[in-house]
Amino acid sequence: MATPVTVKGWSAHDAQAYGPYFCGSINTAQCGRGGVTDGHTWVWACDDQSDGKGYAVYYTLKNGKTGHVADSNGHSSSCGNVQVTISSNPVTIIQGVDTTDDVATDPVGA
Numbered sequence: 001m002a003t004p005v006t007v008k009g010w011s012a013h014d015a016q017a018y019g020p021y022f023c024g025s026i027n028t029a030q031c032g033r034g035g036v037t038d039g040h041t042w043v044w045a046c047d048d049q050s051d052g053k054g055y056a057v058y059y060t061l062k063n064g065k066t067g068h069v070a071d072s073n074g075h076s077s078s079c080g081n082v083q084v085t086i087s088s089n090p091v092t093i094i095q096g097v098d099t100t101d102d103v104a105t106d107p108v109g110a
Contacts, residue, residue, distance in 0.1 A: 040090030054099035
């Protein structure tokens with residue numbers, strides 16, 4: 001499974017990740033999108049394709065702990081959205097992941 005890469009020096013702002021572009025009928029469409037919101041404490045993930053592949057956003061907290069939030073219902077109407085931390089230990093890195101083929105975007109500073 002893909003894991004986020006710890007990157008130093010990112011600025012503090014809410015961020016979004018788009019992709020990877022490895023989904024759809026010929027593996028060229030954007031798999032999904034996700035991001036971090038609400039003071040870097042909530043992570044969300046939305047599966048953009050009805051192709052049977054899973055989608056999640058992997059994250060790294062300020063203290064180095066990692067985890068992920070998935071869009072558990074596939075390409076249905078709602079997305080995954082979870083409070084993963086508190087403001088004193090914010091999300092610092094996010095990464096969009098096609099969880100079926102283990103393909104990920106580059107890490108994005110949050």
